[in-house]
Amino acid sequence: MTAKFDRRSVLKLGGGMLAASALLPHQAFAQQTAINYWHTFTSQSEAAGLQAVLDLFKAAHPDVAVTPENIPNPEFMAKITAAVVGGSRPNVTMVSSERFEDLLAMGALSDMTDRIAGWERRGDFDDKRFASITKDGKTYGVPGFTFVDWGYYRKDWFDEAGLAAPTTYDEFRDAAIKLTDASKGRFGFGLRGGPGGQNFVVNVIEAFGSPVKKEDGTIGLDRDIVVKALDWYAGLLVKDKAVPPSAANDGFQQVISGFQTGQTAMIWHHTGSYQDIASKLKPGVEFGTFAMPAGPATRVARLAYAYNCITNDENADAAWEWIKFWGEPDAAVAFLEKTGYMPASTVAAQDQRIVGNPMYKAAADTLGFGIPQPSFPGAAGWAQNTVLPALQQILIGQATPDQAADQIIEGLAAAIA
């Protein structure tokens, strides 16, 4: 049977639908503001953490739809540069401290000073939390969470060898040597000599007593100290053989899996890998955490922040709602519980779920003495393209610490020229 519609019945149907639509709840027609969020989360635990925050945000702000977009860390700067130059910026971007200066210089970030000043939770954050995202009195982001540098150690192996978690570089090296047994494929330390390992080299250099830059902006690297630092750090592989031979290419995945699978006794990372490690090893029994040990001159542990920044003035109010939501204690703790990343908010960091957990003590201690990474335009590129290859060349026997130190200092001079 074929249905027949004449003009009159079509008009009646249309009128009826229009009337019915007017009776539907107003909310069905409420316009959602859509924003996209570029982030560099990669691991399963980080994805779960982000989802937890998204779920809480969705319940609290049904009028804002956040579309998260994962940008792998190695590609991040290329993508954001292309987006800025090409005019296709995301609404909100996660910016790590070390990238702030470069992104600010290329005009990627919007000034958020007034919004932050008027924010009801501004008082929950220590002023220092904003230092790495502030320049010339203007603030360009809100810390979403904190990267707290610390170490993981195999507690069961340490207990077996009668060792305590290291507090100094000497203790650290001794433990690494004692716990190395190449015949069992066991090494004392999982040195990250591959992608992402550059920041630890800079930390060791500073711990030996040489800042990267002086306060007046000139080069602070002292060649003799840099040589000593490189000799000590690379020496863990080259001389002490306390590091897996794969170190020169070991990035995040390799270092973490080396620890999880029982190849290494200690690794350096930040609290963000806690849940990944706890998924394979029993906290407090098989592994423990320690604050970064003190070097010969000073103790260097980085407190870096993942800032959420407005990178597109379109839908800026909705973007601000999303950014400030990360400062809510419930969101911060939900994220911590899925990942291990510490809250940036002082109030959230005092939550009983954090201070009551002994595994987080090392991170809580580090919040007291940790320092931010050196930050200047070109810092990230120098560390990645000069410092890391120089370390690798020592690790594979292509350069001496002296030669590597020269490369590092010359590279810094070129970077800040």
Next chain:
Amino acid sequence: MSRGRAMAALPPPRSTWDAINPLRLLGELSETRYWMYLLLLPSALLITAIVLFPTVYGFQLSFTEMRLNRPAGNGAFVGLKHYQRMLADPIFWLSLRNTAVWVTFSILIEFVVGLVAALALNRNLWGGKVLAVLILVPYFLPNVVAGNMWALMLDSRVGVINDILVNIGLLQEYKAWFADPNTAMATAIFVEAWHSFPFFTLLIMAGLKGIPTDLYKAADIDGAGAFAQLRLITLPMLRTIIAAAVILRVIGLVNSPDLLLILTQGGPGRSTQVLSLYAFQNAYSDFNFGYAGALSVVMFVLLMLFAWAYIRLSKVNQD
């Protein structure tokens, strides 16, 4: 009949409107010799926009100061500064040498394996069609997937390749392939060849279908063996296709850093640093687009020279 005469044959305008009617004017224009240029105009504009402009801009960039994290001096003409720096830059020369190794050995392996695969598939063996699809699978994988997959399989802790090699006695212990400068480049070339040899297979197979079977029958009668037929019939008949495939792959290998970016990031200690990766790092880590532009121009010139020399040497133009 000439076009001029055809125009003259058109009826004169019947009114003022008729004289300015765009459709009528267009009709008149279509009868002139300028019509073909008008038809070519959209394509010419498109090519100018998407090919010529970026190329010229790239050249211009190489003579310009352009550091995105140093906006103050950006845009200033600096002449040959970047090229002078390049001549004194040891990393540039190392990258150039590594690029030559990376491209030469990758192409050689891809061509030989691709040729063997194409010859085998061309024999119409049982299951050949399924095999042809399977052989093409690596080429369909994005570089990122292929790179991460091989990085995992070659991992010195959990990698299945190490496991197999140790179990069959070829290795005493697990090897960190990408951490040893003696094996990093070779291993990366192996991964690249695995990923891209199907490109040669595909093109050579297409070429093989076009070779008349009579030639092989005649060669058989003349007593030529399989190798002689390959040398005297197959390869010469495939010369144009092989030349095109080699040029396209060389361009791809010289320009694309993504596989090395995933596997080694140029390490360990720059032992797999190639020009494209160096240009990428200069652009997106150091934000020095001027120097990166100069590196890209050098790559462009080298590729043009290679293509010209290769076409001349392979005598493709004589076909």
